[in-house]
Amino acid sequence: xxxxxxxxRHEVTEMGQEVTLRCKPIxxxxxxxxxxxxxxxxxxxxxxxxxxxxIDDSGMPEDRFSAKMPNASFSTLKIQxxxxxxxxxxxxxxxxxxTQETQYFGPGTRLLxx
Amino acid sequence: AQSVTQLDSQVxxxxxxxxxxxxxxxxxxxxxxxxxVQYPNQGLQLLLKYLSGSTLVKGINGFExxxxxxxxxxxxxxxxxxxxxxxxYFCAVSDHNTDKLIFGTxxxxxxxx
Numbered sequence: 001x002x003x004x005x006x007x008x009r010h011e012v013t014e015m016g017q018e019v020t021l022r023c024k025p026i027x028x029x030x031x032x033x034x035x036x037x038x039x040x041x042x043x044x045x046x047x048x049x050x051x052x053x054x055i056d057d058s059g060m061p062e063d064r065f066s067a068k069m070p071n072a073s074f075s076t077l078k079i080q081x082x083x084x085x086x087x088x089x090x091x092x093x094x095x096x097x098x099t100q101e102t103q104y105f106g107p108g109t110r111l112l113x114x
Numbered sequence: 115a116q117s118v119t120q121l122d123s124q125v126x127x128x129x130x131x132x133x134x135x136x137x138x139x140x141x142x143x144x145x146x147x148x149x150x151v152q153y154p155n156q157g158l159q160l161l162l163k164y165l166s167g168s169t170l171v172k173g174i175n176g177f178e179x180x181x182x183x184x185x186x187x188x189x190x191x192x193x194x195x196x197x198x199x200x201x202x203y204f205c206a207v208s209d210h211n212t213d214k215l216i217f218g219t220x221x222x223x224x225x226x227x
Binding site for chain 2: 004031042043045048050055056091093095097098099100101102103104105106107108
């Protein structure tokens with residue numbers, strides 16, 4: 001299996017622009033997670049889906065952030081408008097549903113907002 | 115609510131020396147416990163996990179961890195480290211009611227020749 005695929009791997013944009021991060025989970029996995037990693041705040045869960053349905057979005061920082069999962073093989077995380085404090089590495093992870101299941105992480109998208 | 119404390123932000127060690135990375139958790143319910151490793155510029159990958167049964171759990175790359183319920187700890191150990199073990203290590207806890215993982219702040223293991 002190709003593992004979790006994220007695109008783009010790097011993104012540099014200017015403040016105020018819209019940013020869309022993409023994720024393709026491992027085939028057969030029905031849980032998908034979006035995380036953000038920064039030096040200051042560490043690894044934070046933003047939102048997760050089970051069977052394409054958002055279950056917990058309490059980690060989404062504010063209304064500028066939105067996430068969708070239109071089908072089992074694709075998810076997006078959108079930031080509109082972007083701000084310099086959104087600069088971070090964004091990870092997508094997928095797993096089989098269940099608290100004991102291993103999460104498989106993608107390589108991440110490194111976002112820099114100027 | 116669950117929480118995880120990794121007591122050491124950095125652990126420097128020489129190659130072939132033993133290492134222990136400490137993790138304590140707080141929870142009012144039963145939990146599952148995980149250790150993940152993050153190599154530079156990569157995503158996290160599972161080292162090992164404790165679900166139930168034997169409190170000594172063996173993982174990949176020669177790592178092991180011991181679940182201690184009375185001390186609410188899940189320390190990670192390796193008897194002899196290699197340069198290639200240089201990475202960030204994250205302890206995580208989940209509860210039985212959600213699919214969420216609560217991660218610690220990470221411990222950076224630096225192995226010197």
